[in-house]
Amino acid sequence: MSERNTDDARTDANERPADRTGPDGDEQFRSWTESSGTGTVNIKDMSKVYDADGGDLTAVDGMDLHIEAEEFVTVLGPSGCGKSTVMECVAGYLDPTEGEVLVNGEPVDGPDPSRGVVFQENRLFPWKTINENVRFGPQMRDAVDENRVETLFDQMGLEGFENSYPHELSGGMQQRAELARLLANDPDIMLMDEPFSGLDAMTKELMQEKLLDVWEDDDRTVLFITHDVEEAILLADRVVVMTARPGRVKDVIDVDLDRPRDTDVVTTDRFKELQRRANESIHEEAERAMEQAEGRA
Numbered sequence: 001m002s003e004r005n006t007d008d009a010r011t012d013a014n015e016r017p018a019d020r021t022g023p024d025g026d027e028q029f030r031s032w033t034e035s036s037g038t039g040t041v042n043i044k045d046m047s048k049v050y051d052a053d054g055g056d057l058t059a060v061d062g063m064d065l066h067i068e069a070e071e072f073v074t075v076l077g078p079s080g081c082g083k084s085t086v087m088e089c090v091a092g093y094l095d096p097t098e099g100e101v102l103v104n105g106e107p108v109d110g111p112d113p114s115r116g117v118v119f120q121e122n123r124l125f126p127w128k129t130i131n132e133n134v135r136f137g138p139q140m141r142d143a144v145d146e147n148r149v150e151t152l153f154d155q156m157g158l159e160g161f162e163n164s165y166p167h168e169l170s171g172g173m174q175q176r177a178e179l180a181r182l183l184a185n186d187p188d189i190m191l192m193d194e195p196f197s198g199l200d201a202m203t204k205e206l207m208q209e210k211l212l213d214v215w216e217d218d219d220r221t222v223l224f225i226t227h228d229v230e231e232a233i234l235l236a237d238r239v240v241v242m243t244a245r246p247g248r249v250k251d252v253i254d255v256d257l258d259r260p261r262d263t264d265v266v267t268t269d270r271f272k273e274l275q276r277r278a279n280e281s282i283h284e285e286a287e288r289a290m291e292q293a294e295g296r297a
């Protein structure tokens with residue numbers, strides 16, 4: 001079994017071997033245990049408390065997660081457990097109340113084009129054509145790469161729709177245009193918050209395959225939020241299961257399925273085994289989340 005419990009993993013990572021205590025203390029210890037190069041994300045003991053109507057609401061409490069460069073990590077958790085909050089702290093839209101989020105070894109200080117964000121609702125400008133939307137980010141930095149834009153239109157199957165407006169495209173095509181818009185900035189890290197959950201099953205499957213193709217071709221880190229167990233396993237190198245609110249890491253599941261992958265992998269025995277494992281882990285949290293939503297917890 002390649003699965004491991006996160007609590008065990010965290011304990012191992014936090015144990016400082018006696019013979020490795022260097023003169024620079026914690027900084028040196030960090031460099032021994034965690035990479036901090038381009039594309040790494042390190043969430044350290046992060047908590048987020050919102051000022052809600054009924055008083056303080058602790059959305060995330062003591063979240064620890066290290067993501068290696070070029071790793072594909074999915075975060076799986078019930079609705080309201082703090083998944084988006086974590087992602088928005090990595091994106092730089094929100095500040096953690098406690099703890100820290102490091103990207104490339106540096107504390108996050110606001111949004112940056114090297115961290116591209118995709119939400120369920122696309123952020124295309126409705127008054128701009130698809131071409132104008134895709135070019136917008138690089139144009140703002142005077143960095144339009146014509147070859148890159150052309151390749152993206154081809155890769156996303158958007159040729160012929162360059163001059164269309166978002167409302168003229170289907171939901172799936174809008175999300176492909178959204179992916180093209182994100183990739184035009186050539187981000188090191190892609191932050192994706194349930195990007196396909198508003199799509200019908202068939203379109204969702206096509207988008208998952210498109211994303212796997214894009215990720216397998218490029219060197220990017222992906223942090224992908226979902227509440228869909230099948231999607232979480234299909235895409236990821238590791239599935240991080242969160243507890244119900246306040247969210248923290250409950251479990252980490254290594255996905256040892258071969259790459260390149262396509263959606264056929266869901267019929268394999270190993271996939272089903274991983275799915276059972278993830279379902280077991282999330283079941284209790286989903287029940288707690290439902291009780292919270294009904295005001296029973």
Ligand code: ADP
Nearest residue numbers: 050051052057059078079080081082083084085
């Ligand atoms: P998820 O993405 O897992 O559905 P969220 O991160 O969106 O969870 O939200 C976690 C909890 O924090 C929820 O209970 C939500 O209602 C609450 N929350 C999110 N944003 C705010 C906010 N701006 N003010 C108050 N509460 C918030």
